[in-house]
Amino acid sequence: MTSFWMDGKLVNGAGKPVDEDGQVIVENKPANTEVDGLKQQIGALQSQLDELRTELQDQSSRATTQVLATVQERDAAxxxxxxxxxxxDSKRAEWEQERTKLQADFDSKSAAWETERAALAADSLAREDALHTRVAELEGQLQASQDQGNPDSPDTRTNAELKAALDAKQVSYPANANKAALQALAAEHGA
Incomplete structure (x- = not known):
């Protein structure tokens, strides 16, 4: 192999120092214990760093999983x-609609009941007025008949019986009314 001088040293084509015969010169470097110790410390620290990195990754993964689970649980809740x-809200709307419907139905029925009650009261008053009018007419007819001296056949009932029959119709009538007038009154009002 061709050798040549470079930087004051005889080197081969690979740039390694050689002797005059072209043999590569092996340099015996003294052992450096301080450097080796530092290398060992660096290796140990590198191992610790790797362990810490792995643990940190595990903790981060667990924390991420826990956070995701918490988020999912929160979203579900x-x-x-x-x-x-x-x-x-739907049921409240239904209840409100039903309540409004029931209130409207109740108001409608209340108005109808009030109208019917007023009509019945008016009819009752009209019937009572008509009855009093009819009784007054009969009393007048009886009085006129008695004044003319033409009484009908006498009534065989007692005054108490006549009063009870008239009280049942809630009208007043003379106790000495004749039988024909009482029979007419009873027939007209179903006594």
Whole structure:
């Protein structure tokens, strides 16, 4: 192999120092214990760093998993709350609609009942007035008949019986009324 001089040294084509015969000169370097110790310390620190990095990655992964689980749980709770709220709002709307319907029905029926009650009261008053008018007419007819001296056949009932028959119709009538007038009154009012 060709050798040549470079930087005051005889080297071969690979740039390694050689002797005059072209043999590569092997340099015996003294052992440096301080450097080796530093290398060992660096290796140990590198191992610790790798362990810490691995542990940190594991903790980060566990924390991420826990956070994701918490987020999913929170989302599920929020969804359930929203569903319950929506159901409550729907039922509240239904209840309000039903309440409004029932209130309107009650108001309508109350108005109808009040109208019917007023009509019945008016009819009752009209019937009572008509009855009093008819009784007054009969009393007048009886009085006129008695004044003319033409009484009908006498009534065989006692005054108490006549009064009871008239009280049943809630009208007043003379106790000495004749039988024909009482029979006419009874026939007209179903006594």
């Amino acid at each position: 929020l969804q359930e709350r929203d569903a319950l709220q929506a159901d409550l």
